[in-house]
Amino acid sequence: MKPDGACDRARLLNGVGGESVAEVFDLVGGRPVAKVPHQTDSQRRRLELFKVPDAVDIHCHCLPGLDDGPETMGEALELCGALVEDGITTAIATPHQLGHYDGRNESSEIRRVVGEMTAALKADGIPLRILPGGDVKIDERIPNLIEQDRVMTVGDSGRYLLLELPLEFCIDPIPLMHAVRERGVELLLTHPERYSYLAKEPQKAIDWVRKGLHLQVTAGSLTGCFGKLAMQAGWFWLERGAVVTIANDAHHVTGRCPCMSEAIAAITSRLSQRTASITCLENPLRITNGLPIVRAERGEYIAGVQ
Ligand SMILES: [Fe+2]
Numbered sequence: 384m385k386p387d388g389a390c391d392r393a394r395l396l397n398g399v400g401g402e403s404v405a406e407v408f409d410l411v412g413g414r415p416v417a418k419v420p421h422q423t424d425s426q427r428r429r430l431e432l433f434k435v436p437d438a439v440d441i442h443c444h445c446l447p448g449l450d451d452g453p454e455t456m457g458e459a460l461e462l463c464g465a466l467v468e469d470g471i472t473t474a475i476a477t478p479h480q481l482g483h484y485d486g487r488n489e490s491s492e493i494r495r496v497v498g499e500m501t502a503a504l505k506a507d508g509i510p511l512r513i514l515p516g517g518d519v520k521i522d523e524r525i526p527n528l529i530e531q532d533r534v535m536t537v538g539d540s541g542r543y544l545l546l547e548l549p550l551e552f553c554i555d556p557i558p559l560m561h562a563v564r565e566r567g568v569e570l571l572l573t574h575p576e577r578y579s580y581l582a583k584e585p586q587k588a589i590d591w592v593r594k595g596l597h598l599q600v601t602a603g604s605l606t607g608c609f610g611k612l613a614m615q616a617g618w619f620w621l622e623r624g625a626v627v628t629i630a631n632d633a634h635h636v637t638g639r640c641p642c643m644s645e646a647i648a649a650i651t652s653r654l655s656q657r658t659a660s661i662t663c664l665e666n667p668l669r670i671t672n673g674l675p676i677v678r679a680e681r682g683e684y685i686a687g688v689q
Contacts, residue, residue: 482520
């Protein structure tokens, strides 16, 4: 098989063939996955169980002093240690951009602090790779800011952008979704289950998914960390195959802490290990590498629009 052959891409998208995810990624020429050299037991177990080369958390506030995540490098290292214990091998650092942080957290600054964090992790012997990203509040300037390299995509791949809506009121993200698609960027709506206006009316998000929006549910929501309403909505979309990916969105080691392991266990128990694999391992890896995502098994709502 040739690295960029159409046949290989079809195999990737359809999930057929006997290759492991790692082998498929090699086949399609995705960005090389740098192996974390010294894995902990929790990381090794995760990679071996799901047969992936990298366990990525695509949404994490782990950089010091930039937003409402850790204030100091010491706190940031503590959070990174908790991510490692949670089985994560790569974290996408996603400081808030725009909204309350308008004028702060420029992409160049995020990339610079990721470099500092990487050096600090190495010095502390914490086996976690950090890549740059952003948690971007909805804003009509986003298409232009993408062109100016002033908002971050996940892993700096230029393909997927984490989009945050206001907590208090709904803004339709679909016009923005079409505008950024013209620039080759897909939108991933972060924690839809934590917007009460969506959680109370979950069909609205299903309609957005049918139009091409992607949903990222927070791991802790599935285990009840954000209350009953968020938990119900998260499972509602997950059971219908409408959730593309799960992420920690961790800010600290207490409160909003990493709990991907618990989410994986819950999804495996309630749905299937395949669904857990797609939403917690496979799609985060594809998103980070700028590759097409796949849908979870129980996609009856989605199947009609593909
Ligand atoms: Fe976030």
